Amino acid sequence: MEARSVPSAAHLPLRERLRETAPVRLASRYPQRTAAAVIVVGVLILVARHGLHDVAQTALNGLTLGSVYALGAVGLTLVYGILKLTNFAHGDFLTFGAYMAFLVNVTWGGPLVLGIAFGMLATALMAVFLEKIMWGPMRARRAGLLQLLLMSIGLAFLLRYTIQFIWGTQVRALDVNVTDTAQFLGLRIGRTDLIVIVIGFVTLMAVGLMLKYTLLGKRMRALSDNFDLAETAGIDTSQIVLFTWIFAGALAGLAGVLASEVTNLRPEFGFALLLPIFAAVILGGIGDAFGALAGGIVLGLVTELSTLEIEPRWKVAVGFAVLIIVLFVRPQGIFGKATAI
């Protein structure tokens, strides 16, 4: 709501006063540089306190987690930007992809690569199916924000508990070697973590290049930026909407498989990842695909690096704390425009 423009509350004068100070003015003019500077200073402090080796090792874990967040976030943010849908079922898309990979990789004994491919394909197909039977018809009826929001929550429940009905609540694992480790530059990394980082980063690079240079990517971003204008400019919106779901579904499926190796495969693990993914989306500026990629990596890094200072069991709260701080300090995110809030 547009409360920002009108000073309606007692706390606003203080905010205004703060906004007038030089450092705050500078920081809000260059949000990306400010964020980068904060991270660099934070990392330097951590290096001074814990040594380069520990920080690098933890940062490596952070990149693993960050690539999962980024893959989940880019689909969520595009769906939001293009369809104006805050999809609370997105986390359960991750769960779905992971269980589909489990089906191929463990139940049917297929190779992991095939499992990942199937997980991505199945999630993309499901996303398209849901667009056809649910989201498309609801948009045609001009459904309101709350209606769509609650529908996505209903969908999240249905997906999660259908998975629980079929596979139960016990922790599952994909058929991967979790004890094998590789060494490089004195850092130790699990083979599976290495797979996650490599696949995650290669995909993120491909996604970034695709969004920046291909016609489809440009059209997606155009639609996300201003749907009506893009439509007026002659872009076939219904086609882009389908591609967006395929894109979001496949990336969510991949993120789910990768996350299930990092954490464990349970029916509720995707929902647990949803809030950090939302945090990444908001950190990057909701609707901004590159922002989501950057936001995911940053949040993964911050979450893991925080374990150097606080007990690991508080790690999950870090994502939420970042979310609330961003909403308080800069709700439009690092890349977003203030107009949207």
Added chain:
Amino acid sequence: MTLPLGVTFDAFTDFGFWTSVGILAGTYVLFTLGLQLNVGYTGIVNFGQAGFMAIGAYAMGVLVVKAHWSFWLALPTAVFIAIGFGLLVGLPSLRLRADYFAIATIAAAEIVRITALNLRDVTGGNQGLFGFDESWNSLSDQITSWLESLGWSDPEQLFPLFIVVWVMALIATVLLHFATKSPWGRVLRAVREDEDAARALGKNTLAYKLQSLAIAATLGALAGFFVAINLNFLTPEAFLPAFTFIGFAVLVLGGLASYWGVAAGAIIMWTILEGTRFIDLPISAEREAAVRFMIVGLVLILLMAFRPQGIFGKKEEMVLGD
């Protein structure tokens, strides 16, 4: 009478069954009345109601068990703590658009739950927090002996809780009913319909939204007390975000902008959820639990698709259109 699949309706004539359904439904009336005031009448999408419930319940439990406060003093204090938390969450986040606010409130609720999980010395963490309900038990015994004096021999053990929950739920429903009809309530609806217009008329809309959230936090805390008493202990598991969403299912089942709809929705929802326990399906308990939540999901999807105003709601009051 026996049907195929081993469905029996014995449970539905069992007084104990209806007492436990009634306690859950009454608790959810209090819980969801807060959502109704926020979503149905003020137009703010509060996804953190389970967090208010958790704050209220844990504040009460910790004050009684760890700080050795009197139960009756701990209750109002816990309500004030929940209100304080609501204001703390609302002040920065109510400036935001509806969906941002939803995400901010669910994050705040999760922070509460994770804190309850991790702050083991204070909250007992996963082990649970016990021993806060002595005062309640003696009150419950008094009500039981009063019921016996009315000529009811051997009343249901949980029936006093049932009575107190529903008395509170009815008081809250009636109070909210009149509050919403008052000039104050009309401003809330104005905020919901067109916040800019309300502000143009000189209303401090943020203050009204904060008051709405504070009342929701109060009702959440009250629901939390009854959850705690009903369970006999406190565990973070009882305050998962899923419970907020069950509240939303109750809300839209009964209908937006209808306080009596909340009661109807809560009774229908918990009869379905608890009734399915007695359908003797040839599946494991884990799968039965899954089926119950699949029903909640389906109810939400189908209602939003085909009857977004719910059973008793008015379509013209469903204005969270954009």
